[in-house]
Amino acid sequence: MNGLKRLLTAYFKAGLDEDKIDETYRRKYVVNLFSFVGMSITFVMATAALFAQNWLLSAILYIASSTYLFGFFYQKQTGNVKASSNIVLYSLILLMIYLVYAGGANNTGPLWIFMVAPVALFLHGLKRGLIDIGIFLFGISGLLFFLDETLLAATYDTDFKIRLILSFLTVTFLSSFYEYSREESYQRALEISQEFEQLAKVDPLTKLSNRRDALEKIEYEFHRMERTQEPVTVLLCDIDHFKAINDNYGHDAGDLVLVSLSRLFELQIRAQDTVSRWGGEEFLFVLPQTDLINASIFAEKLHRAIRLNTAFYQGQVIQCTTSIGMCQLDPGTSIKESLRKADEALYQAKDAGRNTTMPQVDRTN
Ligand SMILES: Nc1nc2c(ncn2[C@@H]2O[C@H](COP(=O)(O)OP(=O)(O)OP(=O)(O)O)[C@@H](O)[C@H]2O)c(=O)[nH]1
Numbered sequence: 001m002n003g004l005k006r007l008l009t010a011y012f013k014a015g016l017d018e019d020k021i022d023e024t025y026r027r028k029y030v031v032n033l034f035s036f037v038g039m040s041i042t043f044v045m046a047t048a049a050l051f052a053q054n055w056l057l058s059a060i061l062y063i064a065s066s067t068y069l070f071g072f073f074y075q076k077q078t079g080n081v082k083a084s085s086n087i088v089l090y091s092l093i094l095l096m097i098y099l100v101y102a103g104g105a106n107n108t109g110p111l112w113i114f115m116v117a118p119v120a121l122f123l124h125g126l127k128r129g130l131i132d133i134g135i136f137l138f139g140i141s142g143l144l145f146f147l148d149e150t151l152l153a154a155t156y157d158t159d160f161k162i163r164l165i166l167s168f169l170t171v172t173f174l175s176s177f178y179e180y181s182r183e184e185s186y187q188r189a190l191e192i193s194q195e196f197e198q199l200a201k202v203d204p205l206t207k208l209s210n211r212r213d214a215l216e217k218i219e220y221e222f223h224r225m226e227r228t229q230e231p232v233t234v235l236l237c238d239i240d241h242f243k244a245i246n247d248n249y250g251h252d253a254g255d256l257v258l259v260s261l262s263r264l265f266e267l268q269i270r271a272q273d274t275v276s277r278w279g280g281e282e283f284l285f286v287l288p289q290t291d292l293i294n295a296s297i298f299a300e301k302l303h304r305a306i307r308l309n310t311a312f313y314q315g316q317v318i319q320c321t322t323s324i325g326m327c328q329l330d331p332g333t334s335i336k337e338s339l340r341k342a343d344e345a346l347y348q349a350k351d352a353g354r355n356t357t358m359p360q361v362d363r364t365n
Contacts, residue, residue: 013029028081031084032075039066039069042068045105054105100144101152107156126176130172208275209275215335217274217276231328232328234339235325236342237302261320292359307319323349326359342360
């Protein structure tokens, strides 16, 4: 039993990317599922028709069964979900038209047409699925009501034809409603997950990138530097005696200073630079296309701007300074090691009396 379950799961998940569960994943899954169901049912029906010596019906059903299998393999090999879903859906539609035309076994062929509605909607989505269903319905109605004397091989009672179309419309309506709600829920879930993803990258107090996002950005710039050989420098900036601000004016005043400096930092950087809240009262700048010399010029500009910046808290003016440690990224040095060097440089800046910038500390030199 477990072996069968594993086999079926492997079949349904063939060609699917487990790391990317999105709409394409779902469509591929549905293609695999329908190709399996379609292939199995038509195979059984084809064999039954073979025993009943209905050669033509049997041959057509075997061809349909092979087409579903082909749709599955095409999806698995190429990953082309658009083409494979077209193969599965349009071969199903052609088979249904044939069954209505010929009547199938004991005139029961038309009973299978209900499958078209959910398959079309699940494979092609609401809009395109409804167009497919509309065209199919138009063709079937024409065949049943207008070409019944000239083209139709089977004979159906008028009541049966009307009920067939009405029940097909009912199944279409219910399937469309289901697909509509599914698409709506999927869209909403997508929006919520994007919102959360965004929130997970932002520091709630300062609205700057948080440490996690900063690390992603450094990694991106690190790889770009490896490709382009252009310099990248990181700056670790720590507010001097920030504890004293909290102690003297209160925690809310400390928060206000952090927010005020964050807005100031955003104004100082270029479009390609990033500033993030690294932690507590520490900020990290990532400056692409910038070597240590140019980073020093930027750091001086930053010191000046911070000195001139004033935060007002309950009628009191709060001013502060910062210390900065810098490190230029190097392809031969890990990001972690470069950040450690910047941190060491920052401590040297603190030791040197604060309100100053120090370049990286190279122990090997
Ligand atoms: N208001 C506020 N304070 C914070 C926040 N995060 C960290 N702090 C405070 O920042 C202070 C950091 O103090 P220290 O690490 O001693 O550093 P410092 O007083 O700036 O001294 P130096 O860095 O040596 O100049 C601590 O009092 C923390 O509580 C925050 O989000 N808001």
